[in-house]
Amino acid sequence: MSYTKINSMQRNLSMLTDFYELTMANGYFENGFEDKIAYFDMFFRRVPDGGGFAIAAGLEQLIGYLNDLSFSKEDIEFLRSKRQFSEGFLDYLKNFEFKCDVWAVSEGTPIFPNEPVVKVRGPIIQAQFIETMLLLTINHQSLIATKTNRIVRAAGERAVIEFGSRRAHGSDAAIYGARAAFIGGAVATSCTIAEQLFGIPAVGTMAHSWVQLFDDEIESFRSYARAYPENCLLLVDTYNVLKSGVPNAIKVFNEEIVPRGFRPTGIRIDSGDLAYLSKEAKKMLNNAGFEDCRIIISSSLDENIIRDLLIQGAPIDSFGVGERLITSKSDPVFGGVYKLSAVEKDGEVIPRIKVSNNVEKITNPGSKNLFRLYSNGNQNAIADIITLFDESIDSSVPYNLFDPLFPWKKSTVRNFTAVPLLHRIFENGRLVYDSPSVDKIKEYSNEQISRLWPEIKRFENPHRYYVNLSENLWNLKNSLIGKHSST
Amino acid sequence: MSYTKINSMQRNLSMLTDFYELTMANGYFENGFEDKIAYFDMFFRRVPDGGGFAIAAGLEQLIGYLNDLSFSKEDIEFLRSKRQFSEGFLDYLKNFEFKCDVWAVSEGTPIFPNEPVVKVRGPIIQAQFIETMLLLTINHQSLIATKTNRIVRAAGERAVIEFGSRRAHGSDAAIYGARAAFIGGAVATSCTIAEQLFGIPAVGTMAHSWVQLFDDEIESFRSYARAYPENCLLLVDTYNVLKSGVPNAIKVFNEEIVPRGFRPTGIRIDSGDLAYLSKEAKKMLNNAGFEDCRIIISSSLDENIIRDLLIQGAPIDSFGVGERLITSKSDPVFGGVYKLSAVEKDGEVIPRIKVSNNVEKITNPGSKNLFRLYSNGNQNAIADIITLFDESIDSSVPYNLFDPLFPWKKSTVRNFTAVPLLHRIFENGRLVYDSPSVDKIKEYSNEQISRLWPEIKRFENPHRYYVNLSENLWNLKNSLIGKHSST
Structure with a gap:
């Protein structure tokens, strides 16, 4: 589970990018936007399976990708052969140096719709280019961690073992799916290389x-x-x-x-x-x-079948869960998106918005921060607050919550602690973060999940956790919506 | 799209194996079965989405894996640290030399439940060990090729472009998903590296x-x-x-x-x-x-939404299809399995069977072959026949078909050509097959699909294509079922 071994698994995936990232990057370059600074947020809009929360995962692999990002001679030649890119742009890629600031929530954190899970600030060419790999890495592992956690909650005290490699969508889906499943609560995996790489017990x-x-x-x-x-x-x-x-x-x-x-x-x-x-x-x-002889069951299991078996009193000690976990069969898409939220102009942050007829799809503009408010009483998470980046939350005075979709729904929180959730990962392209081991991630995740209200954890119609905007962000958003509606 | 570039994408995935493959392999070794010859079939039981046929894909990547299979010093040390494997077995792995015979249907072939898609004969330790990677490779790409073909059939003459990388289950799901989508009929992809590796046009x-x-x-x-x-x-x-x-x-x-x-x-x-x-x-x-300005649409599309848009007369020229294609969202599991069918004893092939209360789950025993019967009239595929390996089909005389589940349903085929579908890929561990380009595979696939009856291609309740057993295989199967029922 050393970085050395993990790095030896990395290939040059710089060309694993949507082609439009390249046409846009070249266009930015040709328009003189080489040094233009932009802000992007990765967030998602809906918890798979109608659940009450998701679990963030995949950051360590995203870090590996960003830290190694470069363009080989072969990549440059390939791009030149497309006859769409300027020599100046190809030179830029040849001498590529990652210069972005990246913030992200820790792996294992329970996350909720519309809040920034990863935030990137940097030259638009770079911040744009990394979209595809950022999304696929975080989307995939968050999907599997979230699904596994449902299955693990269904199994209660009994062990869940990930058995899905043979039905995974390719090798990475097996390897990193096993990793995400462990973060989500599986105790072991059938996938041998997951032990070699991450120290996750491999059994069979x-x-x-x-x-x-x-x-x-x-x-x-x-x-x-x-x-x-x-x-x-x-x-x-x-x-x-x-x-x-x-x-x-x-x-x-x-x-x-x-x-x-x-x-x-x-x-x-x-x-x-x-x-x-x-x-x-x-x-x-x-x-x-x-x-004392244990009974292990495996056969197209998922959270519903496991619950049903336990309701029937089946004396099962461990569940081996394969295809329905490793593909998140009942809902195999984690719909994380990556949206531009601001640009800098003469050093000033100019917020940007993407409007939509569907109000839930309007983005939150500006450079932002994210806080989780915990009750000082039972230690439970009360709400998350998305703020502008330079805002702080003063826990010595009551905090007014209001629903961003239904702003007349207000309530006041007292006696709380506000914890910032976004950690600095890269500073001007330099890695400044140490990824914890999967054991530490899982421990943190368990602790955080234990601080969610049970109503958020139930499978059927879970209570919607509060994700609120600060008043400043809310006002900014409204003014930008107003501006675009009037055009 | 050279082998060189494809090989540069390969990592040492020898430990990407279910741990039980290793415990069994060690057990075989310790039981003196090092040279015991076994036969395995890979087949699947159900077409995803209730479709009438699937499309085989992934063989080229399976070949790459098998051709490079070896165990590094690091792998051996890792296995030794598990304290479950004998030094003799670890030595065997250190000096591993692939010795299996492998047969497979060509990529792009329409395939049907229960017929052998890949067949392996070799030392049990080896033939067993490759199960996990064989299944995940063929399962994944066959899933995506099959799903894409549904979407392409819905779009008719209009172009389908694969746009799914960001929602794929990890990097390989994006890369090889793009490849499988092209085989299944997509005309292009957003995934740049798929052009670099396979020559699939990347657009955006x-x-x-x-x-x-x-x-x-x-x-x-x-x-x-x-x-x-x-x-x-x-x-x-x-x-x-x-x-x-x-x-x-x-x-x-x-x-x-x-x-x-x-x-x-x-x-x-x-x-x-x-x-x-x-x-x-x-x-x-x-x-x-x-x-002449084209209209391209993209937004959570699938075969049903595309059909609906076309029924409404929407003037769309191209469909960009993302998450629902790259995850096969409506049915994300291709349930291919890999079952032992025979062993050799003193040079003689001894058929083996896995019985089950569910008759459809009883395996077909013995070393087998697979033929497709085409009508000499309209050239359509009439039925597939699974035979014992040394059987041939004489097309100069009428052939009697009967349904293996309902053997009283019989019919006779005349004026047909019998084409063997399994090609030799490895001979005693030596690669003897040249993988065609993805363009050739797609062309072959289109031609084969055009020879399926329309009733097999419809989405709702397609006609079940005939996959029959030869009389010899049927008799063998019955005698083995009888033997196990009487124990």
């Missing part, structure tokens, strides 16, 4: 093919038990779970594991009626004196 | 941020037109499509494009009521003498 024992290779099931179990007596977990559904799989497992536990001084680790059921089979298998294991 | 012009950077919309259009007079496509929905965007575009076309001797390329609308806006914009463009 046998597939049906192991059982099929042998002439009969019991012989396959025996061979496995002899190879792994300390960690003997047997897959019992290749032929018939209750008639053959579990009886054979019990026999092999008795004959090969117990005599060697070990206890069986567990059995895994990968098909069939999981509630019924797990209950019957548990009875058989208990009757054989293996009350 | 401007985002809202370009418009916002300038003090007003018309100035932003003017600057763009001067930078790109030959290829001037303007994004008209930043403020108001009909009141500001289209009138400003027409003004700039007249003032900056026509005088330079060019014609405008088009306008793009990315939000709002696309049917209404495109019709009104078309009228305005026509009235201004720009009948």
Whole structure:
């Protein structure tokens, strides 16, 4: 999990960019905007699956990309062959030096619609260019962390293990999906390289093919038990779970594991009626004196099926969750966007807005900051406040909240602490941030999620967490909307 | 699009494997199965979105992985640190030499449930180990090619451009998703690196941020037109499509494009009521003498929205399709599986089966082959036949088809040509296959799809294409089911 190893995984992905980033960059260059400073915000508008919050993830990989951003001779030649770019612009790319300021919320932070999750300030050519990779990196990992956390909340005290590599959308989706799943609360993964890269425990024992290779099931179990007596977990559904799989497992536990001084680790059921089979298998294991034998289930699981199994009292210890986690099957798009919010003119910040007939789609203008207000009583998060960048929040006086979509809905917060959520990541292109380990990220995430009201965490119609604008930002936004409506 | 450049994108992904592949491999090694020969089939059970066929894709990337498969010193050290693997096994990996035979259907081939798409024969340790990467590579690209083809069929003669990078599940999902989308029928992509790697045309012009950077919309259009007079496509929905965007575009076309001797390329609308806006914009463009100005639409499109727009008579020339294509949003899992079908014992092939209470989940045993029967009349594909490996199909005599799930449903085919679909890719670990270019793959795919009955191509309740078993395979399967039922 060293930076060295992670860096060895990085390829030159500078050309992984929407082509319009390049046509615009060249256009900016040709228009003399080489040094024009612009501000962009990355934010999202809707929590997947109708949930009450999302979890930010992917920052460490975004940092790796930004820190290494450069254009190879091959890239320049390729662009020249398109005959759309000026030699001056190609020279600019050849001598590219990243000069942006970047702020972002920590990985693992619960995040909410419309608040800035990443903020970039820098030369428009650069701040614009990084859009595609910034979005795909944060969108992907935030999607998987958010989905996994739903599944983990459904499983309660029971362990969730990420089993999805084979159904992931390519290698990165498997590798960084495993990372995001761990941040979201999975305890382990089947994806070996995720342990090598990030220290996430990789686990697994046998597939049906192991059982099929042998002439009969019991012989396959025996061979496995002899190879792994300390960690003997047997897959019992290749032929018939209750008639053959579990009886054979019990026999092999008795004959090969117990005599060697070990206890069986567990059995895994990968098909069939999981509630019924797990209950019957548990009875058989208990009757054989293996009350401590764990039951692992895997078979197209998600948060709804897991809840249903637990409601039925299925005696399951761990859930292996694959395709529905690693693709966020029920809602596979995290719709993060990256919008220009301001430009600088003679050193002054000029806010910009994107208006829309849909009021929820109007952007928040200006260079901004983000605060989370926690109650000094129960320590719960009360609301997030998006402010202009130079504003502070004075917690010694009551703070007036109002809903940006329904500004007549007001309330007052007292006895709170305001914590800024955006951390400085790059300063004038220089990395000034140390990414925490995935263990630390997960710990922080758990702690932060524990401070959300339960009403925000429920699956069905969760309460909408308050994301408010400061009065100054609200006034600025209104004046810009007014200006554009009158044109 | 040279192999050199593609190889430079490859990382050491040998540890991108489910951990159980390693525990099993070590177990096989410890059980003396180092040279045991096994057969595996990759197949899938259900076409995404309830479609009538899928499109195979991803083979070229699978070949790259298999051809480079090796274990670095770092990998061996990592595995040793797990304290689960014998030194003999780690030595085996250190000196790993790929020895498998691999067959596969060509990329672009329409494929159907339950037929072998990739087939592997080799030492069980190796044939087993490659499962994870084989599945994730073929699953991902087949998913995106299949989804794109639905979208392309909905768009009819109009162009579909893949715009999804920012919502892809990580970098590979963007890069290889663009590749698969092209195979599935997209004419271009926004993903620049896909042109650099595969020669897929990368296109794009401007985002809202370009418009916002300038003090007003018309100035932003003017600057763009001067930078790109030959290829001037303007994004008209930043403020108001009909009141500001289209009138400003027409003004700039007249003032900056026509005088330079060019014609405008088009306008793009990315939000709002696309049917209404495109019709009104078309009228305005026509009235201004720009009948040849193309209208490009992009905004959470998919095959259903595209059909609906066309039914409404929206005058759209190209569709930019993003998140719903690149994630196959409505059905983001391609459920390909990899199952052991036989082992060799003293040179003899011993078929193996995985039984299940669900008859559709019972595997087809043995070493197999796959033929497609085409009518000598209209050249259409009639049925696919899965046979045992040493069987041939004699097209000089009528062939009896019967449904493997409903064997009493029989019919006879006459006047047909039987074409084997599985090509030899690796022979004893040596690559013996040249991957065609993506252009050739797409051409082949189009030709093959044109030979499917329209009833198989419709979206709602498509006719189920016949995938039959030869009588020999059917008899073998029944005898093995009988054997396992009686235990």
